[in-house]
Amino acid sequence: MKSISFSRRGFVKAAALGTLAAPMLNIKSVYSQSGAFNWKKFSGQSIEVSLTLSPRGELLRRHEREFTELTGIKVGSEIVPEQQHRQQAVIQFNSGNPQFDVITISWHVQKRLFGKSKWLVDMKPLLADRALTAPDYDFSDFTAGGLRWAVQGDGRMDTLPLNIDPWMIYWNKELFAAKGLAFPKTFEEILMAAEKLTDKASGQYGWVSRGLKNANVPVWTSFMIGHDMDPVNPKTVQLQTTTPEAVAAAEYYKKLNKDFAPPGTVGFNWNESQTSFSQGKIGMWLDGIGFAPPLEDPTKSRVVGKVGYGIMPSGPKARHSATFGDGIGIPVASKKKEAAYLYTQWATSKLMCARLLQSGGGSPCRGSSYSDKDVIAGLKLPREWLTCLQESTAIGRPGLPEISPVTEFRDVFGVGLTNTIGGADARAELVKATEAFAPVLQKSEA
Amino acid sequence: MERDAVPGEMLATRGRGFGHRYLPFAYPALVITAAVIVFPWLFTVYMSLHDWKIGQDREFVGLANFVRLAKDVRFLESIGHTLYFTALAVVLPLVFGTAAALVFNERFPLRGLFRAVFILPMMATPVAVALVWTMMFHPQLGVLNYLLSTVGLPPQLWVYSPGTVIPSLVMVEVWHWTPLVMLIVLGGLAAAPTEPYDSAKIDGANGWQIFRHITLPLIMPFLLVAAVIRTIDALKAFDTIFVITGGGPGTASETINIFLYLQAFSFYNIGYASAVTIVFFVIIVALAVVLLWLRQKAKWS
16 A cells, blocks of 8 residues: 655645646646546445435436446445434444445434434545545535535534425416416415315315325424524524414414315325325425426326426515425444545535436535536426525525434424314414423433 | 054153253253343343433433323323224124135135135235225225215225224225134134034024024134234234324324334334333233133133
8 A cells, every 4th residue: 555645845845836836727637637636546445325215315326336437436325215214324323333334314304413423424624635535526616505504513514415405385387377376475375375276076175285294394394484483493492382483383284284285184295295286186285396306297297387386485574495405424433434435525526416406306505506507408397496496495494403303303293283184273282292392302402 | 562662761761861961952042032032021121211212321210111101191092092903903804704714615616716816915015005005095096985986975084084094994904814814714614513503404593593503602712813813913013004104193093013113213212112112011911811811711611
């Protein structure tokens, strides 16, 4: 093994030369010519990658052979459904010996737990290491929104930004036109439109959104942030789930899902909502923007070309789109951190981010993906989708609190919300859920 | 003659020191039992006495987890759901399985083929079965509501309403496991003597009387075996419920298993989940005792 070492004199010389040469030469090419960074440096190693069953995970797996060609590093990837993936990860990290060298995590569920447990490597020193970071990686290209998610409270950055998923409203233009309606601008207008679009006799409903416990919590928080209120105060980490704003949001949730949504929404997750909407008998569907591709696929949908991509309307006090996101990181326990780091760079490279956007499977956190004309030209979804994505990201606000027991939070409040669709009193359900969850939160923060 | 002597010889050589000489052969089994049954059990008890959450410090709390369980409405409701589900998922397959066995015990053309078709559901993987039923239950797009509409009945909410969720889930269980009961009872019918039937016919008994007073007592031991198997299966039912409803809507179909799963693998409350396991264990032992007692009673009669 040849190790690279610099003498101080050599370094000073090189720096002086570099300074002189800088105006004439492209700095980046100096580095690539110097051989300091080399994709093939860890050729022959093999790494394990743990991904979720999502357009993001599938995209990475589909192109992983390119990574092997680029680096000579073999990749074994495992794709697991999201919920199970999260459980598996926690159990494996807790055992102290995770079986993977790279993992994608959902910030909105796992960020705080992973940050507190310090399970993942801090990326900042790696990014600063020019022998390991590709000269064309262009870290400054990452959006501020993506980086805000990726950085922990203590300043460590234990993931690289992979994807941000803002919530918006899919709307059926044909049904709206038939009633002479325009896309709503405020929460009140949503209610009015939903009422006009609902015709139970013919099986047509104005609204659909998740009613299934746990999955339904982001629907409620989407409304709550329109009241300029978060479920947990980010500074004091106190629950704000019985505030008048929280109750109003829950009542609003109840009204839409009980009166204007198809029967059975209590058991609907995004996929049931998607199926319903794609049948053409639903006016509006509130969910993540990443679920668009099947709606524009003629083999799966009856609403191809009729889908409007609406930005979340204004609430009584604010206008926000609830956002969620994923990052990609390296376990501290991994023995092949360098090879794993190359993989994370490749996964968040300009090329892969562009592909993610073009497929409509998510919204990458790189500015270049949206400004590059070639990328936009290759987009498989309507332009309106892209506009909606950009404008929604601009008004983004986290849809779930940054706490460790997020799953328990979603479950406890999710049950209460589901109960409201059945007719239960929104305020009473929130009080009950808050009482049950407050001790859990308190203990987790102790 | 010499063959008879062999067991005697073996007995004679057994006597003294048998245990010492042959005990080593039992060690592997003992070690494995200790490792995979006894140790986890004791460790579960140990964990149940701690406030133990993955990612947090553990703390000895004595019986506090059990006290909390006794007050946890969601847990108490889950016991109720489990018992409701189990009762339906045992009784209905027993009734339908017995009826089917009576039919298949008669001679009719293509009996073998129909029998084979009837037991097909048993061969399907539970998760696959659950996924198919999930689609069939869909209130707008599912085939069940379509079938109802063809006979003029209003659509139902099936697993999408707290009131009908458990009976709907039981439907899946019934479809899946009635064939098993049928097979067991069919075995019982095949083994039944024919004489009592002949004499009953001479005495002029009608079909119901023959079933009630001859067939039923004869197949009773088999029905009890089927009941035991079904009870065990129904109590541990997890896959179908988890896939179809995940315990919902709300908590309406949350059985002890689902509650346990949530606590252990979603909320990572290892200590609390261990306490649930122990309570569940006690419930199962109690049910086993009741069933054994019933079996004894059936023998006496």
